[in-house]
Amino acid sequence: GADGGSAAEGGPKPLDELVVGFAQVGAESGWRTANTKDIQAAFEEAGIELKFSDAQQKQENQIKAIRSYIQQQVDVIAFSPVVETGWDAVLNEAKAAGIPVVLTDRAVDSKDESLYVSFLGSDFVLEGEKAGQWVLDEYADTTEPVEIIQLEGTTGAAPAIDRAEGFAEVIAENPNLEVVASQTGDFTRAGGKQVTEALLKSNPGVDLIYAHNDDMGLGAIEAIEAAGLVPGEDIKIVTVDAVKDGMQALADGKINFIVECSPLLGAQLIEIITQVNDGETPEKRIVTEETTFTQEQAIEALPDRQY
Ligand code: GZL
Numbered sequence: 001g002a003d004g005g006s007a008a009e010g011g012p013k014p015l016d017e018l019v020v021g022f023a024q025v026g027a028e029s030g031w032r033t034a035n036t037k038d039i040q041a042a043f044e045e046a047g048i049e050l051k052f053s054d055a056q057q058k059q060e061n062q063i064k065a066i067r068s069y070i071q072q073q074v075d076v077i078a079f080s081p082v083v084e085t086g087w088d089a090v091l092n093e094a095k096a097a098g099i100p101v102v103l104t105d106r107a108v109d110s111k112d113e114s115l116y117v118s119f120l121g122s123d124f125v126l127e128g129e130k131a132g133q134w135v136l137d138e139y140a141d142t143t144e145p146v147e148i149i150q151l152e153g154t155t156g157a158a159p160a161i162d163r164a165e166g167f168a169e170v171i172a173e174n175p176n177l178e179v180v181a182s183q184t185g186d187f188t189r190a191g192g193k194q195v196t197e198a199l200l201k202s203n204p205g206v207d208l209i210y211a212h213n214d215d216m217g218l219g220a221i222e223a224i225e226a227a228g229l230v231p232g233e234d235i236k237i238v239t240v241d242a243v244k245d246g247m248q249a250l251a252d253g254k255i256n257f258i259v260e261c262s263p264l265l266g267a268q269l270i271e272i273i274t275q276v277n278d279g280e281t282p283e284k285r286i287v288t289e290e291t292t293f294t295q296e297q298a299i300e301a302l303p304d305r306q307y
Helices: 030-046 059-071 086-096 124-138 158-172 189-202 214-226 244-251 268-277 293-303
Strands: 017-025 047-055 078-081 101-104 117-119 145-152 177-186 208-211 236-241 257-260 285-287
Touching: 017 030, 017 059, 030 214, 030 244, 030 268, 047 059, 059 078, 059 086, 059 285, 078 268, 086 101, 086 124, 101 268, 117 268, 124 158, 124 208, 124 257, 145 158, 145 214, 158 177, 177 189, 177 285, 189 214, 189 268, 208 214, 214 236, 214 244, 244 257
Parallel strands: 017 047, 017 078, 078 101, 101 117, 117 285, 145 177, 145 208, 208 236, 236 257
Antiparallel strands: none
């Protein structure tokens, strides 16, 4: 900021003097681009300067970006950690520089909670449980084994770890439900397509694909159709996010159920930043509001979908 030091030290600054550094994961999915757009719009609206970086899903790039924000003595640093581990060193550097850090979207596994002011984002275990519950209900009366392929998000990322955990916990209630193969598609459409092509060959009897995000589910649709099968019928698909392309596939019956994960974190991030600027202590954990969609609900919701 203009007079040096961070908001936490010098007392409230006029919002037009605040400078915030944001280290984004990348642009790997429709969810991520919607998240970026929403954050940039929120800063525009609030008149707060935003320094923004795209790490192409590489942790070393995010760490470099955070270090550069520390050098520039920004007032607040915010970021979505691409993976849970390996942040303590750089977060301690931000702490030593007196720069408050806000986690958005994904979490870190640091035991030292003084390293960040707040964590704003979804409950990914709950998202996995919601997906599992739909599968449990869908196959409640089935006496035959149900073969499930899981397309995991980025290895080591909080949403990938937690969505797998929540899903496994719920489907364990029915021993007929079995995850026969589970592999990362890195949250991308291309990754989802490649992994599905390979796993369909080794698991020709698969009944359902659980993808940790819409983009990998959309890639799976391409692979299923290329194999001459009908997505949503021959092989059911359950995904997480509820971005427009996913919701369209759900409305078209190619996906069967979507658990929403809201990317619209911008307004709440601004709220946290203004609280920090005013010397207030924001909530440590702020969980976003989100729902689920069946095909009928997607058809209903699509016209008003912002992203
Ligand atoms: C979840 C977010 C995930 C999305 C993916 O909050 O971190 O990353 O589910 C995105 O689409 O790539």
